[in-house]
Amino acid sequence: MKLGVIGGLLQGMEAIYLAKKAGYETLVIDRDEKAPAISLADSSEILDINLEKSKAKRILCDCDAVIPANENIETLISIDEIAREIDIDLLFDINAYNISSSKILSNKLMDELKVPIPKPWPECGFPVIVKPSGQSGSIGVRKAYSTEDVSSAVNTIHGMGDKEVIQEFADGPNISIEVIGDGTRAKSMILTEVVLDDKYDCKMVRCPMQNIDPDTLDSFSRYGESIAKALKLKGIMDVEAIYSKKGLKILEIDARIPSQTPAAILNATGVNLIKHLVEAVKGNLSGPQPADGSAIYEHLIFENGILRSCGEKVFAGVENPRIEYGLFGSSEMITDYEPGKDRWHATMITKGKMPEDTWDKRQKCIECILKENNIKQYLDPAPEVITLPA
Template structure:
């Protein structure tokens, strides 16, 4: 039996974190900048606080820890992973992710530097603070290159650049933004990386006491340059025995040098002519409904598993659900140009025998901007496969039925 006051702190949850904590019998303490009435009544203790004022959040957490038996601090929100780790360390929890590991994964420049210096993955990169600086360092790169901010997410401001002028424009766009999506100052050091040519995948894994297990490999579909927008994921992707071993060695060593001891992780990788390389490391389950795909195919709910690990659980005693299908896929709807949306939206109401979930964020006839990041896609469909038809084939059939056009 849980103590009466045993609780979990939830920091700006994005998905079903509240429900997961309540299902385990914990009191729920919610930290968020603003909380509406519905959300306030869904938790035991709603606390409105500026999450970017981390010292204040930590102070409130220490006070709460005197009143409640805090068992975990949890979020699926990429931006708030370091804050959760900071709170955990401040109140003496030692079962989850360390603050330094959280920072190493959240900040892309730290990830790249640590992987390079440790010789785990020596992707060529440099850091610049201005477009003028870039003109000098570009002498040591071959085009194309990737320009990205160090502390954004969701492919925002990530650009493939084919010339000096494109690099200058990309850097100036980042600097002019000033803050990232949650109002934190943009890291002044901007990444320029060599472009990794090859198919992209993500590895959904769990690390417990430093030992990493791969749960699933996800095949990714990404838009062509200049933007890097994820338009589809398929689970599972079956690697050859040789590739599996190489990927496992790469991600397990990467997590080790980054300091990840206990976490569910989502690691994006590419297979290039020079081998496998890390694109980025995320110390939380993947977004884009990847956890839904993984649960359909493996029975593991990655968010539920992440909370289980944060509470000190092991993979042996982790919750697991029935496998629903041998494959699952999500396809996102995007606008390839600004214009008016034309779409056959009847399937969103009537459904399809293999359609698991679907959402349309716009209305037929609505005028939309071009999709330039993962944050302004038009919707999605999720399909599951059968014994004789793969989910990727079914999802492409559904996309054809939708007849999406932007005019």
């Protein structure tokens, strides 16, 4: 099995990582010869498929399946067209993506399906979250406490050429679940907890999440499947929510390969979402059969003499990463670390039988990094904490 991955940034790294763990041969295509997924893949091609479609077709004809790992709509359209022309399995649903990439359209769909989403402003009062409709992750996201804050955030979003979505600020742990569909049926996969930094960017994923009641988990799974069925999803979709005191609040959906959560799931449970996705597109959709285990997936950066946890956007600056097993006592690290370097990045993966064991191992890894590199300071930034009424 040979998988072609179009895009060499974080999504590409995730796809390559999972594919290699599944035993697949991997090829990455990117316009940038410094894209970090290139050093992880078995082979690579540097080209812009929008400008060199004939060459891209020749290269991809040697693959058994192709997965887009980018969010450039022109490139996604080109990949969809090429896959149809050369009759190759496409692990992506462009129609579902077109809806999920607009928070306005996806919120409308979820509202029609009676999925619980945050209340719109001004009905909800303050604080609120102001975010662009067409961006992913934490890009352009602002917390607002007043009409002046809202106006400022909206002006910024308009300056990006996007439209705003303004909703209540839902307080509680961020949770995520992937859903895989075959165009008719859909299966929810494994729940993870997404931990944010002070810029509301993901710095850590924990699997499994502790202290979530079974009824909430079941509801979240069913909401995800209902959305996927409404989209007629033939591919993979990530569903993100807040587990608040007032119940679940579904924040957004993204119908593309996610970064971070699948690697945490694989290390905790043995469930490989790329393998499930390949089988679903071939018509063999199945639910997960997780093994018992626990994993923590976390981004780190060392610079200016300080080690700190960081969001994925900061980690994206990693150069020529490689997988190191057992480095500093971790289970694995995806890193550009070298002894004596004044700036390096790492995704640290620790795993164990129980969450408590895994957390202890993680703590010891941090201590080992500090001691062996004579680092005096470690920072772990987190979002501002506010108290909301129950």
